[in-house]
Amino acid sequence: MKILVLNSGSSTLKYQLFEVNGSDYNLCCKGNAERIGRDASFVGIKYADGTKKEVQVDLPDHNTALAEVLKLLLNGAISSLNEIHAIGHRIVQGGSIFKASALVNDEVIAQIEDLATLAPLHNGPAALVIRAVKKELPSVPQVVAFDTAFHQTMPVEAYTYALPEEQRTKYKIRRYGAHGTSHKFVAGQAAAIVGKDSKIITCHIGSGASITAVKNGVCVDTSMGLTPLAGIIMDTRCGDIDPYVPLYIMKTQNLSIDEVNDMLNKKSGKYGLSGYSDSRDFEAAYNRGEPAVLDAMKCYIYSIVKFIGAYIAAMGGVDAIVFTAGVGENSPLVRKLVLERLNYLGIEVDEEKNAVRGDFAEITKAGSKIRAFVIPTNEELVIAQDTVALTK
Secondary structure, eight states: EEEEEEEOOEEEEEEEEEEEEETTTEEEEEEEEESSTTTOEEEEEEEEEEEEEEEEEOSSSSSHHHHHHHHHHHTOOOOGGGEEEEEEESSSOTTEEEEEEEOOOHHHHHHHHHGGGTTTHHHHHHHHHHHHHHHHHSSSSSSEEETGGGGGGOOHHOOSSSSHHHHTTSSSOSSSSSHHHHHHHHHHHHHOOOHHHHHEEEEESSSSEEEEEEETTEEEEESSSSSSSSSSOOOOOSSSOHHHHHHHHHHOOOOOOOHHHHHHHHHHHHHHSOOSSSHHHHHHHHTOOOOHHHHHHHHHHHHHHHHHHHHHHTOOSSEEEEEEHHHHHHHHHHHHHHHTGGGGOOBOTTGGGGGOSSSSSSBBBBSSSSSSEEOOOOOHHHHHHHHHHOOO
């Protein structure tokens, strides 16, 4: 059977199509619809053999994007839409309602829409696509997998903010975290190596980034908070700052809520410190020795190390540290700089193994007291597996 996985963003619709035979999940193709609601929009597909196709097409909304993706799939990936057994969706925010993936019904769609206030760039578009699928393929079951679900095992002391009760109950303000599907996948891969009853810190470091403490297979803390703005320094997001800073900026510079929100999410982080928003450009400038970037890298690495150290304390030790996502998988430099700051724990980096980019590797030497791994994430595979489990 074939499982289609959809990942809806504010102006994108990414997809992967899996052929499932028992426990084997083979990727048939993947692609995206880009620049939805903007000029120069297009849909693309990449097949398992590496061949690609891209079509320039007007995409005024997510409904049109879905229709164009299905049209593209029918042009070589499948012969009929009836081949699609079920569709899984990545949803950023499930609040405290969803502790696991769920079958889609009208109530679930309404709940996802209600939670859009906590993830406006993602939950709204995802709900639109779910409704569009329901209209186009009414007999095909749909499953939703939540970025926040894996973090629902956090204890009260990890997810609670010290705010008045009304804020915590009526307005549901608490730590939710993000990237849960990724953390779940790579932590499971690491646990298969070091043991399921283990203490693992997973570092999902990309444009957005989060760090999670996983003890005996469950999340006990994570760096992102009510929104993905919290935690470590990211490409354009500030990460953790004094909560009064936004208020101070608004009061002293007469900026609106939206203007400050834009500053903290899109003009801060490594970009705010150095002028570089792309991690590859940032690293190239670091290697050239640009002074602002040298200082920015110190801040960036320090923010990662602080969370790792905090989670070692929270779990009472650590057996393995895992790096994943765009930077985590592809930057030997960042991994080296982080682990060098932790060598007092008995971590010994293997320089040759750490040169890996985009592939699995154990990057510490034999005998290292704490093991470190590069494990490519596969959120879509987890979503496909959950979709099969809920639609058998």
